[in-house]
Amino acid sequence: MATILLQPxxxxxxxxxxxxxxVLVQGTVEAELTGQVVLLEPGKPLPVPAKxxxxxxxxxxxxxxxxxVGTGATLQHRAPD
Ligand SMILES: [Zn+2]
Numbered sequence: 001m002a003t004i005l006l007q008p009x010x011x012x013x014x015x016x017x018x019x020x021x022x023v024l025v026q027g028t029v030e031a032e033l034t035g036q037v038v039l040l041e042p043g044k045p046l047p048v049p050a051k052x053x054x055x056x057x058x059x060x061x062x063x064x065x066x067x068x069v070g071t072g073a074t075l076q077h078r079a080p081d
Contacts, residue, residue, distance in 0.1 A: 002068045003025070004067070013055035013056075014055075016048065016051070020047075020069055020070045022045060024040035024066055027062055027063065028064065029056055030059050031055070033046065033048060040066070
């Protein structure tokens with residue numbers, strides 16, 4: 001799991017080798033993934049496919065915090081659907 005701190009106005013573009021979930025921890029953050037811009041909301045993680053670049057932008061006035069959670073590392077004991 002990677003925790004990313006963003007200053008107001010800061011943009012952070014990256015990708016992961018595994019599928020992941022982008023989770024808003026605090027602040028007001030926009031995420032861009034495959035050309036679509038979404039506002040991250042608390043409790044609504046954004047699924048990101050493996051090796052897919054995505055950028056996150058702090059559009060608020062406070063420092064924001066986002067976690068990218070790798071499914072391989074943290075969600076491997078999934079309950080059956
Ligand atoms: Zn990420």
